[in-house]
Amino acid sequence: MSGAFTPRNIVAALLFAALLLLPLYAHFANDRFLLTLFTRIIILAMAAVSLNLILGFGGMMSFGHAAYLGIGGYAVGILAFEGVPSGFVQWPVALAASALFALVIGALSLRTRGVYFIMITLAFAQMAYYIIAGLARYGGDDGLTIQKRSQFFAPINLTDKVQFYYLCLALLLGALYLAWRLVNSRFGLAIQGARSNDTRMRAIGFPTYRYKLVCFVIAGTLCGLAGALLANHTDFVSPAMMYWTRSGDLIIMVVLGGMGSVIGPVFGAVALLVLEETLSGITEYWQIILGPLLLLVVLFARGGIDGLLGKVRHG
Amino acid sequence: MADALLQVESLAKRFGGIVATDDVALSIAAGELHAVIGPNGAGKTTLIAQLSGQLAPDAGRIRFAGHDISALPMYRRSHLGLARSFQITSLCLDLSVLDNVALAVQAHAGHSFRFWRNARGETELRQPARSALARVGLSAREHLPASALSHGEHRQLELAMALAGNPRMLLLDEPMAGLGPEESARMVGMLRELKKELTILLVEHDMEAVFALADRITVLVYGRVIASGAPDEIRANAQVRDAYLGEAEAAHG
């Protein structure tokens, strides 16, 4: 299959090799921060991959995806606070809560299209933000510290940074594999068809609303898992995790990386977060560069990194 | 008519002040090719939209194969065997030609809540799709993205997709629109073949094609049926000549 050695696949392979070896490098270079940074990148990459299922493949412009980061995170945080540190309880609750929220929001929002859909998902996510920020018991605006990370059986110890890093990486790879299978399955093709031409799909016999809703729930659930990981990573949850501008960050990662492939968002997450780190080292006002940069990407490099890699191939 | 495959009664639709469909009645028997003609703005596409379920009528009933489908959503009508093609090309342009038709097959092959198997490798989807493409003569183009096709090929693809679901009846909305003389002739030939196994409602402007193919013709003007019957009757009908055929002949010169 001539398709195997595409530029995209090569870059992906190199990236994952680098990610696998990163903890070793960090150890020898004595750079603690690198490990922390890349754990965060991996977790957010997972969130971006989940968003791409509905945004890139499903054509559903949801501006409220960060809500699931918050829901998953708070599931862990609240349970930890109430004396339930077991990951076996926390993580399923995180997934279930995210799935439920996605089901309700999706059911309502998918009745609309286009700009209405964007605004509505945005508004519902903000609603979730305000609800959580209003819970004084769990810190409200100030957030909630997590004293102990999720507990599992003996050898698994999330407090060990290297172990946690590899766990996140393994989960990301798992998520990528699942997403890849999903996208190429009957379900995935139905979703892509609905993105491409919803009316046509209904005319040939697909109840598109159903499939979009299920896709929406899957994406939300996966992002909820990322939220649980994020809570463990920062040992802290706050409503800011789900403020609507965070949803914007996720969208940027997806578009920057490229919406047409399962792995695009990973490129985007790495690129964006590394860029942020680099720029903020140069100037305090780095967003003033990022803003116009984003605009330029939208205007001139719409296919994202993935698109650029594609161009490399066709010369 | 108890035998009618498609029966439309008192169908009506307004858009604000405009009456798009005015008390329309139609009766199409199984195996018939029924043409609907009329000047631009007569409401032909609106009629098809209501028959396929894209638009809800304000009044009236639609019966198909004995079922009252007036309130049935679009995708359900497809499962009953009513397929439609679109006047303005409406395809999944970023997917391949084969993917488009395979989706039409997939829609009728059970539910699509299958998340694991590679759908592009499923013979039970790909094979009927390839057959449909072969019927319309597009086999050579199956791997191209649908956007790469010419306009005439789009019309062929439209037809292939409508056929892939094994329908009992086709609603064809101006399948010849924008086709050159060769392509039109090919399309007429194809429709003549299809007539033998399917019931067809054909909305068309191309009068040659209409009179060559139709068993019966209904004439629509400003949303109202002004005449309905065999092609010769219609050709001889004075009202129809005034309203429409005169214009059309002048236009074809």
Add this chain to the structure above:
Amino acid sequence: MTLFIEQCLNGLQFGLLLFLLAAGLTLVFGIMDLVNLAHGSLYMIGAYFAATFAAWTGSFVLGALLALVATLIVGMAVEVIVMRRLYGRDHLDHVLGTFGLILFFDEAVRLIWGPEGLSLPLPSWLNTAITILPGFDYSAYKFSIIVVSLVVAGFLYVLVMRTRVGMLIRAGASNREMVGALGVNIKLLYTLVFGLGAALAGLAGLMQAPILTVQIGMGENILILAFVITVIGGIGSIRGALVAALLVGFIDTLGRSYLPDFLRMMFSKEVAATAAPALSSMLIYLLMAIVLVVKPEGLFSAAGK
């Protein structure tokens, strides 16, 4: 009873302020099919300009007028430099591009004015109470907000319903191509409409500045409400924006005032204290959800498309 009247007036004032903000948003979307997330940034800039100019000139009113002009100019500049390149593109492009603008403006404001925020004090002649009804006093400033907003709403009505420009705006909202085919200078029309939207946003921003806030990020907070209003009212419809804004203004204000008491009647004090703030915030979104279920295209959808 007086408390109730006061809260109603507060709701009216809040609703009218939201209307000014939402009107610009819905106009720009209806006519140029442009999703503008940076609308909140114009709101913020209006407030910042007002605070600065008022301090320079020593006059609140003069400062406000200058701020209005400045925001109009910034709005038109943004339209010419950025928005023109986004017209006709996918909505996702609009969202991303204008999101980039938000980042830019927030940071630019931080660069120019610092991270702390500003204050805009009221002149003494406004910082007083007036008697509206016998025995009932209300803040003169809040009352003037109501008056100014109503005047502007009236002006918008006259503009949209009675002038040639307004006719083009209404036509554009329901059929963009037709307006272009009429041979109208579309570019100029778009710039003016965007400028109008910017001015409205700036006006809302500067009017609320003395009583609420002048800080970075204020635009993002209120933008959501403007979106909700646009959805409820129907994109492209100014009338819808007014009705929806008033609804939202009343429900939010009255809800926040009376919900805690209402909850306390039914549940224990602790439950009421925890649930009240969260539920109050939720009310508007519940309203939006209800509208969505009943009429997904909004109450007064303008577009025939």
